Amino acid sequence: MKAAIVGATGYGGAELIRILQQHPEVTVQSYHSSSQWGGSIVDSYPHMQAVSGKELKAISHEQIAQDADLAFTATPSGVSSKLVPELLKHGIRVIDLSGDFRLKDPRQYEAWYNSKAPDEVILEEAVYGLAEWLDTDVRNAQLIANPGCYPTAALLGLAPLVKHLPIDPASIIIDAKTGVSGAGRKAVPVTHYTEMNDNLKIYKVLEHQHTPEIEQVLSGWNSNAGTITFSTHLVPMTRGIMTTIYIDVPESITAEKLFELYQESYKDCYFVRIRKKGTYPSTKEVYGSNFCDLSLAYDERTNRIMIVSVIDNLVKGAAGQAVQNMNRMFGIDEKTGLDLAPVYP
Numbered sequence: 001m002k003a004a005i006v007g008a009t010g011y012g013g014a015e016l017i018r019i020l021q022q023h024p025e026v027t028v029q030s031y032h033s034s035s036q037w038g039g040s041i042v043d044s045y046p047h048m049q050a051v052s053g054k055e056l057k058a059i060s061h062e063q064i065a066q067d068a069d070l071a072f073t074a075t076p077s078g079v080s081s082k083l084v085p086e087l088l089k090h091g092i093r094v095i096d097l098s099g100d101f102r103l104k105d106p107r108q109y110e111a112w113y114n115s116k117a118p119d120e121v122i123l124e125e126a127v128y129g130l131a132e133w134l135d136t137d138v139r140n141a142q143l144i145a146n147p148g149c150y151p152t153a154a155l156l157g158l159a160p161l162v163k164h165l166p167i168d169p170a171s172i173i174i175d176a177k178t179g180v181s182g183a184g185r186k187a188v189p190v191t192h193y194t195e196m197n198d199n200l201k202i203y204k205v206l207e208h209q210h211t212p213e214i215e216q217v218l219s220g221w222n223s224n225a226g227t228i229t230f231s232t233h234l235v236p237m238t239r240g241i242m243t244t245i246y247i248d249v250p251e252s253i254t255a256e257k258l259f260e261l262y263q264e265s266y267k268d269c270y271f272v273r274i275r276k277k278g279t280y281p282s283t284k285e286v287y288g289s290n291f292c293d294l295s296l297a298y299d300e301r302t303n304r305i306m307i308v309s310v311i312d313n314l315v316k317g318a319a320g321q322a323v324q325n326m327n328r329m330f331g332i333d334e335k336t337g338l339d340l341a342p343v344y345p
């Protein structure tokens with residue numbers, strides 16, 4: 001299979017290159033950049049000697065569609081919304097890493113992204129690619145909207161509860177923390193070394209664009225689901241997301257039942273690992289891998305469940321899940337090319 005990577009000079013693109021380099025079924029046919037075409041990947045990433053002979057190309061929709069079976073668009077929101085329809089028009093399948101095709105309601109997109117929504121027909125057609133909980137057969141999908149990093153961590157943590165128990169979804173609080181690579185490679189004051197080093201910041205308070213994405217999925221799972229409380233923090237680390245989720249529970253649940261529900265729900269999901277009762281994951285324990293590690297705690301004093309979920313934002317939260325979706329799209333075992341052990345310490 002032949003793939004093209006658009007946005008190859010960004011962090012998501014670089015992670016796609018790293019993963020696809022050792023994918024036995026894929027050849028990366030071309031690497032694309034809007035500003036550095038004519039140059040080479042190693043100009044941006046000198047450690048990527050394995051692709052040193054590859055020239056970065058300009059973005060020609062027609063050429064990309066002619067040469068490859070699939071395009072990954074690892075481009076910013078607002079860019080993907082214009083790029084992807086052109087690629088689809090030329091008949092190529094696309095996995096988009098941005099937030100542009102995740103929200104079904106264009107008014108929601110415009111309200112949270114402050115930008116014009118893509119065409120409604122394409123929004124309708126796009127499959128939301130939360131790989132463990134796909135609700136359609138993606139072997140025929142033309143466009144997969146790869147989920148956001150925070151929604152991936154939060155939704156994998158919430159799914160079994162929201163799908164199977166009469167919890168009160170309005171009680172959901174998601175307290176999330178991310179590493180700085182979540183902001184991409186571009187230098188901006190907020191992620192500058194002196195701003196971030198030895199510092200902890202809350203940001204996008206009550207206005208994070210992943211809020212409606214999480215709510216949209218939850219309401220598809222449980223008709224009672226509505227609004228959530230979601231907070232996001234920047235932590236002085238390179239990669240990783242931890243979400244700590246709090247939910248009020250019906251009195252009928254016990255810690256044992258809860259644990260069994262999660263074990264059962266994820267028994268066939270290689271990339272979701274439920275931690276032993278009483279132990280809790282840290283972001284380093286999934287660093288560089290496509291795993292999402294989950295822990296549960298039931299607080300009998302408050303009748304609240306606490307779920308802890310960790311992922312690597314660039315892998316399970318972006319490029320890794322995109323490759324997992326690609327594998328599903330092309331009928332390949334989902335683990336192919338992705339069985340990466342976490343890098344620790």
Ligand SMILES: NC(=O)C1=CN([C@@H]2O[C@H](COP(=O)(O)OP(=O)(O)OC[C@H]3O[C@@H](n4cnc5c(N)ncnc54)[C@H](OP(=O)(O)O)[C@@H]3O)[C@@H](O)[C@H]2O)C=CC1
Pocket residue numbers: 006007008009010011012013032033034035036059074075076077079097098099147148149181182183184185186313314317318
């Ligand atoms: N970083 C993360 O953890 C995650 C990121 N995402 C999403 O994935 C996408 C890529 O993120 P990330 O790699 O971190 O971002 P970066 O800022 O690191 O990279 C963005 C890429 O887009 C390209 N680009 C910028 N402007 C344009 C344009 N006008 N036309 C075409 N290409 C353009 C840039 O390269 P060039 O100038 O060379 O064209 C660059 O390769 C974003 O939508 C992001 O929101 C999703 C989940 C997690």
Ligand SMILES: CC(=O)N[C@@H](CCC(=O)OP(=O)(O)O)C(=O)O
Pocket residue numbers: 097098099147148149150178179180181182183184204209232234
């Ligand atoms: C640290 C940081 O800024 N993280 C980004 C993560 C979102 C992202 O990467 O993009 P998507 O919306 O495409 O998922 C943010 O909070 O907006």
